[in-house]
Amino acid sequence: MALRNAVMAALLEGPASGYDLTKIFDSSVANFWMATPQQIYRELERMEGEDLIEATVVRQERRPDKRVFTLTGRGRGELRAFTSRPPRPIAIRDELMVQVQSVDVGDADAVRTAVTERTAWSSARLGHYLRLRAHLLDGRTEEEHLSRAERIGPYLTLLRGIALEEENLRWYERVLDILERRGALR
Amino acid sequence: MALRNAVMAALLEGPASGYDLTKIFDSSVANFWMATPQQIYRELERMEGEDLIEATVVRQERRPDKRVFTLTGRGRGELRAFTSRPPRPIAIRDELMVQVQSVDVGDADAVRTAVTERTAWSSARLGHYLRLRAHLLDGRTEEEHLSRAERIGPYLTLLRGIALEEENLRWYERVLDILERRGALR
DNA sequence: CACACCTATTCAATTCGTTGACTGAGGAGA
DNA sequence: TCTCCTCAGTCAACGAATTGAATAGGTGTG
Structure with missing residues (x-):
């Protein structure tokens, strides 16, 4: 239930597909949060079910279609609420x-x-x-x-x-x- | 299956009880590996079952008895084998x-x-x-x-x-x- | 022309991590 | 005497993470 905050934070940069998010998590967010594609896709499903994000299907010509997610107002609210709760201690495994x-x-x-x-x-x-x-x-x-x-x-x-x-x-x-x-x- | 390597590394400093290990994980090892007492005790049980560590019960006068764990030869071997495998990428969540x-x-x-x-x-x-x-x-x-x-x-x-x-x-x-x-x- | 890698996801199985509560004794200080 | 703290663990339940594989068209390299 914590990955979702990282996902919402990533979506502040703009709408993104699951695949885009895996890229973002591999580059900038990797700095403080690691997640595998499977984790991200699963979390996106749940978040959509809770109206934190919305999906729009984008048809593509020479590529598989993709579902692009945007933060909803509810999502922003949850993210804000998250920033006002004390963060958990850092978790590292190296x-x-x-x-x-x-x-x-x-x-x-x-x-x-x-x-x-x-x-x-x-x-x-x-x-x-x-x-x-x-x-x-x-x-x-x-x-x-x-x-x-x-x-x-x-x-x-x-x-x-x-x-x-x-x-x-x-x-x-x-x-x-x-x-x-x-x-x-x- | 990765926590055990951290536990064995901690046991290189000398024999320790589960309780001691939770302390060690809270202080020095916390630097690169976080684990809760529950995780540690559970892992110790398994490791004992696989002869990676040995327990000796230490009776104490004014305290509850404790089980002090030492690395076995097999444990040292496994730890050595672990050091020669490529480490997984770091995992952080902050x-x-x-x-x-x-x-x-x-x-x-x-x-x-x-x-x-x-x-x-x-x-x-x-x-x-x-x-x-x-x-x-x-x-x-x-x-x-x-x-x-x-x-x-x-x-x-x-x-x-x-x-x-x-x-x-x-x-x-x-x-x-x-x-x-x-x-x-x- | 083959082969590997990229886009874009989904599924299943299993292991791992987290939370909260419980036992029970002794010691320290108000 | 009461309460909190430290020592030394154990248990159950749930949620999260990891691994491995499958699909399926497109793009670039030798």
Whole structure:
């Protein structure tokens, strides 16, 4: 019952199909909420049943038809109500950290490989966020954007994503460095 | 089937009861894995059934008896095998971020309060991590610790926790600042 | 021309996570 | 003495998430 809030927040950016939402969840929202396509489609069904969103079928020429969802007034109301309730504590699960925690009894080479792969992933993501930021700002300074834009929420969460991935990259580098030095000692 | 790896990683620090583990998960492991007591106790039952851990009943004088779990050889083997498989992508769910994302249509005052509360939480956690770090280092420099300690995994994940909370605090401050300025404009 | 990947969803099965309540003892402080 | 806190768990029920597979046309690459 919490995924729906993330879905509604995503729909503030404009109408989207289930497929579009899976894309949005893979890119910008991934920053603070992960969801699989199945989760999203199921939740959309329920939300439609509760009049939080409305679907309009869009017929397409060379593609399968799609159902595009928009937030209803009720949906906006629920989203607003959600923002005034205290949020739950953050939930994280990161297997890579578990591997690093147990690296001393584990396969250090494999862990290093995993960290390297995460580095690639994080830097791709950072690049994506930076492009999104440039696109949002569109030549203006941050000051200008913050004082003129209709919505600042997406910009704030984007800043978080950038800071987080930069921090991740620094930590990954540090871990690789330390693990390599340790490996050399053996 | 993933929680068990976190549990085994925690048991590398030494034998622990279910209750101890809930504490460990609340403090150091919370950094990368969240689990409720119920999840932990249930998982411990299963793990015992699969000979990944062993229980010894410790009778206590003025307290209820407890069952203290230790990693078996099989458990260590499984943990090692886990470290050589590619980790799953990180899973995060943070309602606070969803609230920030939708702050423009939401209750900005409530969101600010929520951010302030998270600030308190993060700074308590940071303090805790810093004390843990001082305790781990025990007067030595990081260099010395890394070259002499038997295990470096816990130190590495601790560094991550510290960096993460520092980053969180910077972001929370920034968000409060921006939201207050916005609020003042209305 | 084949083959893989993209769009756009749906279904079923199973595992996992969350909530709330319950037991019971001892210790600390008002 | 009363109440709250810590220790040390257990149980039931429900909701949410994950995995794997299926469908079906279109588009791009070698």
